[in-house]
Amino acid sequence: MHYGEWEGLPASDIAKTQADLLREFFTGRRQAAPGGETVQQLRERTAAALRDLVDRYQGGRLVVVSHGNAIAALLAELLGMPVDRTWAFAVANTSVTRLTFGRSGRVTLGAVNDTSHLEGLGLP
Numbered sequence: 001m002h003y004g005e006w007e008g009l010p011a012s013d014i015a016k017t018q019a020d021l022l023r024e025f026f027t028g029r030r031q032a033a034p035g036g037e038t039v040q041q042l043r044e045r046t047a048a049a050l051r052d053l054v055d056r057y058q059g060g061r062l063v064v065v066s067h068g069n070a071i072a073a074l075l076a077e078l079l080g081m082p083v084d085r086t087w088a089f090a091v092a093n094t095s096v097t098r099l100t101f102g103r104s105g106r107v108t109l110g111a112v113n114d115t116s117h118l119e120g121l122g123l124p
Contacts, residue, residue: 001042003036005033005036006036021034042069043083076088076089079109094115097109
């Protein structure tokens with residue numbers, strides 16, 4: 001996601017001077033960070049990119065690697081969730097989310113935030 005003026009800044013720094021804007025952004029009441037991409041733009045961009053890959057490699061298996069916010073936005077868009085529910089998904093680092101695309105374009109969510117591959121590694 002393009003965060004505009006907030007790009008690269010920790011949320012704690014942004015909150016010191018723009019706490020209300022930050023809260024409004026992550027609760028869906030604000031369209032975009034100053035100079036940045038809207039949540040809806042992120043949803044549409046990620047969904048279009050994935051659908052393009054699915055169309056290009058029809059019938060095959062794909063592995064797509066991305067950031068947690070992009071994955072949450074993609075899921076919300078593909079599943080037709082309202083924009084204010086975009087951040088409803090927890091997406092841990094290295095987690096696996098599995099989607100199946102039917103010939104009709106129907107999307108089935110098979111797994112989200114699966115971290116079972118990390119079991120036994122002694123990670124916190």
